[in-house]
Amino acid sequence: MLEELNCETVFTIPVFGGIGISESTVVTWIIMAALVLLAIIFVRNLKVENPGKVQLLLESGIGWAEDFFRDVLGEKGKVYIPYLITVLIYLAVSNLIGILGFKPPTKDINVTAGLAIMSMVLIEFAGYRAKGVKGKLKSFAEPVAVVLPINLLEIVIRPVSLCMRLFGNILGSFVVMELIKAIVPVLIPIPFSFYFDIFDGLIQAYVFVFLTALFIGETTE
């Protein structure tokens, strides 16, 4: 079981002394390919008049997501919505892909760390873009100058906690599921799988994106 926890290197690209490609990267490529393919298939026959059932479903889904993020981000943050929806879809698929027998890429701490760093860059960039360099620097000393070190620490703490939350949850549910499967392999894991694999994965994808949106809304305010 311990081997299951590590992410192994699948193959090595023979440039610059060998770049190791780990399993999570390969699964991510598969997810990317599938999502891009689905996106192309679904948007191929869009019509303004008499939209089909699939188009209506897509439109209501995207409309729901946009409304949700607009509530959190405010009017100023509207440009960040496509990125957030992309991350939401990617995280939802990668948390659920354990059902299909792949290893979820979010079980690798490097993947969640990368996503969290991207969120951090986006949050800070959004702050500078909305307030200008001077205004953003000034906002570190608000509401009083004493909180300056805390505000500076927050830049680092936010991505660390985003990264650890996602990684810990997915790894934790994976470990619990493996333990249950090791004790009783038939029938009993099914209800647990609904909670740990499906519900928890979706909630964590939602929480990650929601928190990123919340932080962006906070800095652009």
Place this chain on the structure above:
Amino acid sequence: MSTLIAIGAGIAVLTGIGAGIGIGIATSKAVDAIARQPEAEGKIRTTLILGCALAEATAIYGFVIALLCIFFLK
């Protein structure tokens, strides 16, 4: 040595107590609030999920520390 590591990991996981109590209180208050104002259910749910995620983070930190104890203290 391995016994001590196991005990340490067990102690680290005790952080789950705090998260459990916190999420329990938050959920009971949310149920109260929904019972009082059923029309505000959507807003209450978003806030509840956010609060639960933040409270749960402490338990997750404990869990990660426990895993690090087991893997890196051999």
